Amino acid sequence: MTTSDRRTTEWTVRGTDREEYGEAARVIGEALLAGDDPDTVLERMRPIHDFEGYERVRVAVDDTGGAERIIGATNHFPFEMHLPGGLRPVAGVTGVGVWPTYRRRGVLSSLMRRQLADIHGAGGRYAALWASEGAIYGRFGYGPAVAETAAWVERTHAALRPDAPRDPDLTVHLAHSSEVRADLEAVHGEVVRTRLGQVPRTAPWWDRALRDKPEERGGKGRLLAVVVRGPRGPVGYALYRTAGKWESGGPQGTLHVQEVRATVPAAWTLLYEHLLDRDLIARIEFEFMAVDDPLVHLLANPDRLVREIFTSLWVRLVDVPGALAERTYTAPVEAVLAVTDRYAPWNAGTWSLKAGLEGARVEATDAAPDVSLDVSHLGAAYLGRTTLTGYGAAGLATEHTPGALARLDAALYRPDAAFNGVIF
Numbered sequence: 001m002t003t004s005d006r007r008t009t010e011w012t013v014r015g016t017d018r019e020e021y022g023e024a025a026r027v028i029g030e031a032l033l034a035g036d037d038p039d040t041v042l043e044r045m046r047p048i049h050d051f052e053g054y055e056r057v058r059v060a061v062d063d064t065g066g067a068e069r070i071i072g073a074t075n076h077f078p079f080e081m082h083l084p085g086g087l088r089p090v091a092g093v094t095g096v097g098v099w100p101t102y103r104r105r106g107v108l109s110s111l112m113r114r115q116l117a118d119i120h121g122a123g124g125r126y127a128a129l130w131a132s133e134g135a136i137y138g139r140f141g142y143g144p145a146v147a148e149t150a151a152w153v154e155r156t157h158a159a160l161r162p163d164a165p166r167d168p169d170l171t172v173h174l175a176h177s178s179e180v181r182a183d184l185e186a187v188h189g190e191v192v193r194t195r196l197g198q199v200p201r202t203a204p205w206w207d208r209a210l211r212d213k214p215e216e217r218g219g220k221g222r223l224l225a226v227v228v229r230g231p232r233g234p235v236g237y238a239l240y241r242t243a244g245k246w247e248s249g250g251p252q253g254t255l256h257v258q259e260v261r262a263t264v265p266a267a268w269t270l271l272y273e274h275l276l277d278r279d280l281i282a283r284i285e286f287e288f289m290a291v292d293d294p295l296v297h298l299l300a301n302p303d304r305l306v307r308e309i310f311t312s313l314w315v316r317l318v319d320v321p322g323a324l325a326e327r328t329y330t331a332p333v334e335a336v337l338a339v340t341d342r343y344a345p346w347n348a349g350t351w352s353l354k355a356g357l358e359g360a361r362v363e364a365t366d367a368a369p370d371v372s373l374d375v376s377h378l379g380a381a382y383l384g385r386t387t388l389t390g391y392g393a394a395g396l397a398t399e400h401t402p403g404a405l406a407r408l409d410a411a412l413y414r415p416d417a418a419f420n421g422v423i424f
């Protein structure tokens with residue numbers, strides 16, 4: 001069958017198992033331009049998938065002409081994520097791909113419809129994903145909920161403010177990442193409890209974060225960990241690699257930061273002093289940084305931190321009334337929402353939201369709506385930083401009661417920006 005054989009009806013979507021997953025991985029690897037041979041792609045995916053299981057993988061098959069062939073796949077990990085209100089079960093959607101000759105014929109649409117029904121059927125209220133392209137997931141009800149940045153700074157302009165907080169009881173230690181794993185896990189566990197968007201990390205996810213095969217280093221050095229310790233244990237760490245470069249004008253090395261986490265302000269100071277002032281380094285690059293990372297304030301000249309903003313998490317409310325009812329709100333609000341949802345029809349309808357500082361109630365209603373909007377807008381706004389007012393100004397959400405969108409935004413707002421920092 002070729003791309004000219006256009007079939008856009010529903011495709012057969014079914015579960016799979018560990019053995020057959022190799023075929024699905026071949027499709028996903030090719031779709032995502034993994035480049036490696038299928039066995040290498042599979043070897044990289046196996047540890048996480050063996051841990052998380054294969055029961056949530058869904059494959060689309062072409063069953064025309066007798067034999068079945070896997071032509072698309074999706075999966076989701078049963079994560080917990082820190083959302084407004086606390087740690088919640090979130091379906092971490094991943095491994096989405098369609099075999100190149102079957103694109104644009106509705107394969108992904110069939111997979112998404114089935115996956116949402118499965119998540120909902122299992123009692124799930126949320127799904128979240130990192131999108132390969134921003135144009136794909138809005139139609140399936142996902143909204144751009146979290147903005148993060150990649151960042152870099154030249155070492156010559158990376159001095160910290162003289163009044164950056166300091167604590168003489170804190171000390172700095174440098175080691176290979178594998179030697180201090182317990183420290184990293186302790187700090188990360190603490191950060192997950194306070195930072196929106198974070199996901200607790202199980203053993204295979206730590207293995208992945210600390211994976212340091214020489215052939216996969218891409219010309220950089222070993223994965224190092226700098227740990228800050230206080231009297232009661234570790235309070236911060238950073239994972240990074242260096243890449244030396246020698247030019248006629250002098251050393252021009254780069255320091256690549258994979259992640260930085262800290263639980264007290266003075267630990268950020270020590271970590272950044274270490275990262276921003278290694279000898280022979282000219283430039284420091286951060287792969288993922290929260291939009292409100294302390295470095296933005298700690299640099300003596302914050303303008304020298306060059307940041308590129310991108311969407312990390314796309315969030316989908318799989319159960320609109322359930323998700324809105326268990327969220328915490330920054331201000332009381334009452335509103336009637338008319339919600340459209342093409343892919344999860346159980347959400348479509350008119351909902352009355354009555355939210356206070358102590359809790360929220362959401363019920364189906366016949367009342368006239370204050371706003372009409374799509375489920376993707378609610379997903380975008382759920383973590384408190386993407387405004388519904390913005391969708392209104394763009395003409396995508398409609399305000400029937402003047403001021404209703406702004407009142408909803410004030411109630412949904414979170415002063416602390418969510419940060420995920422790990423592509424899944």
Ligand SMILES: CC(=O)SCCNC(=O)CCNC(=O)[C@H](O)C(C)(C)COP(=O)(O)OP(=O)(O)OC[C@H]1O[C@@H](n2cnc3c(N)ncnc32)[C@H](O)[C@@H]1OP(=O)(O)O
Pocket residue numbers: 031032093094095096097098099102103104105106107108109110129130131132133135136139
């Ligand atoms: C969470 C993750 O895993 S992200 C990784 C996603 N995977 C990739 O990017 C791998 C490369 N791409 C692919 O494998 C496929 O092109 C997919 C999965 C993105 C899309 O699969 P398809 O089967 O082609 O999608 P399908 O035919 O169901 O398209 C549904 C709609 O989305 C649109 N669409 C699909 N992909 C894209 C895209 N990349 N950009 C813009 N629009 C898109 C289609 O035009 C169609 O629009 P319509 O409903 O208005 O006609």
